[in-house]
Amino acid sequence: MEEKQAVTIPISNIVPGMVAARDIYSKNDxxxxxxxxxxxxxxxxxxxxxxxxxxxVYRDDNLDMDDAEDESTFAxxxxxxxFEKFKGQYEDSILDIKxxxxxxxxxGDNIDEKKLLQDVENVVISTDTKYHVFDxxxxxxxxxxxxxxxxxxxxxxxxxxxxxVGMSEYEKKHLTLCGLLHDFGKLxxxxxxxxxxxxxxxxxxxxxxxxxxxxxxxxKDKKIHESVKRAVLLHHERCDGKxxxxxxxxxxxxxxxxxxxxxxxxxxxxxxxxxxKGLSPFRVIRLFEEEGRQQFNPIFxxxxxxxxxxxxxxxxxxxxxxxxxxxxxLNQNELSRxxxxxxxxxxxxxxxxxxxxEEVY
Numbered sequence: 001m002e003e004k005q006a007v008t009i010p011i012s013n014i015v016p017g018m019v020a021a022r023d024i025y026s027k028n029d030x031x032x033x034x035x036x037x038x039x040x041x042x043x044x045x046x047x048x049x050x051x052x053x054x055x056x057v058y059r060d061d062n063l064d065m066d067d068a069e070d071e072s073t074f075a076x077x078x079x080x081x082x083f084e085k086f087k088g089q090y091e092d093s094i095l096d097i098k099x100x101x102x103x104x105x106x107x108g109d110n111i112d113e114k115k116l117l118q119d120v121e122n123v124v125i126s127t128d129t130k131y132h133v134f135d136x137x138x139x140x141x142x143x144x145x146x147x148x149x150x151x152x153x154x155x156x157x158x159x160x161x162x163x164x165v166g167m168s169e170y171e172k173k174h175l176t177l178c179g180l181l182h183d184f185g186k187l188x189x190x191x192x193x194x195x196x197x198x199x200x201x202x203x204x205x206x207x208x209x210x211x212x213x214x215x216x217x218x219x220k221d222k223k224i225h226e227s228v229k230r231a232v233l234l235h236h237e238r239c240d241g242k243x244x245x246x247x248x249x250x251x252x253x254x255x256x257x258x259x260x261x262x263x264x265x266x267x268x269x270x271x272x273x274x275x276x277k278g279l280s281p282f283r284v285i286r287l288f289e290e291e292g293r294q295q296f297n298p299i300f301x302x303x304x305x306x307x308x309x310x311x312x313x314x315x316x317x318x319x320x321x322x323x324x325x326x327x328x329x330l331n332q333n334e335l336s337r338x339x340x341x342x343x344x345x346x347x348x349x350x351x352x353x354x355x356x357x358e359e360v361y
Contacts, residue, residue, distance in 0.1 A: 021056040089126040155179030157263040178231035185215025227256040282357035286336035316361040
């Protein structure tokens with residue numbers, strides 16, 4: 001019998017259907033996926049949630065990574081028109097941000113905060129309401145360079161989160177920049193490593209883990225608010241001390257970095273990537289509820305989760321039994337399990353534990 005070949009691949013390249021070549025543990029030594037388990041959407045969510053950068057899987061040349069799910073469906077023609085407006089501004093902003101960051105890398109000038117903020121705010125105000133941002137991001141497909149799109153998405157989410165945690169307009173601007181620049185260090189890493197489709201060596205893995213330090217070292221002498229620099233350095237720290245690069249605990253982590261970390265993880269799990277569709281927001285909220293309190297500062301996490309679920313009130317959803325309905329009420333003690341109206345039936349997901357929300361329209 002031919003022995004299966006194990007390869008190490010970045011988390012961004014994992015596709016449902018791959019098979020784990022060894023046990024995958026969190027930094028808390030919690031078993032996430034057992035060896036020889038088939039990786040599905042829930043598995044990918046858990047791997048992403050716990051900040052794991054790469055995993056070992058068995059090579060499978062028959063698994064076509066180009067067969068990702070096609071265009072998302074729009075709830076209405078009006079929704080499609082709204083998205084086309086959003087997409088146009090989004091693409092313009094991506095080009096501007098990419099140009100600004102590349103210029104910074106080449107020339108090393110100080111950062112034009114006003115221009116970068118304007119690029120983000122132009123996208124936010126292109127929606128009917130700023131909370132509509134989450135609906136629009138649901139339809140965005142990943143562009144050629146994941147670092148730029150992820151950074152813009154996280155900055156828009158941070159812009160909304162700032163209101164939810166009671167920040168002033170001055171503080172909101174800095175948090176928006178935190179989201180935009182948090183992964184700046186990845187631009188200093190070779191694309192051959194960052195986007196490598198095959199096996200990562202131990203040295204390559206360590207290089208990727210150094211992106212917070214590299215980004216901070218590049219930006220530390222620039223004329224930009226210290227909170228932004230700290231978010232670049234500390235956005236992978238976790239409250240339980242299992243993050244990196246310093247293993248800080250809750251009271252040591254800068255508040256801007258703590259909020260940016262939540263936005264970073266939420267975007268990574270809900271965004272559609274080249275090879276896979278994003279997860280339902282309610283799956284992600286459930287992970288935050290069940291395991292996020294140990295990793296993310298609850299002072300910020302709880303109001304963010306409450307407001308996130310509020311944005312999806314009255315949205316159409318698809319349940320795990322393929323029935324469709326409308327979210328009509330939230331359960332404040334278990335935000336990931338609202339009450340859904342399905343035809344003439346009120347389905348309380350706190351009582352129907354076997355059911356989950358698989359898709360939001």
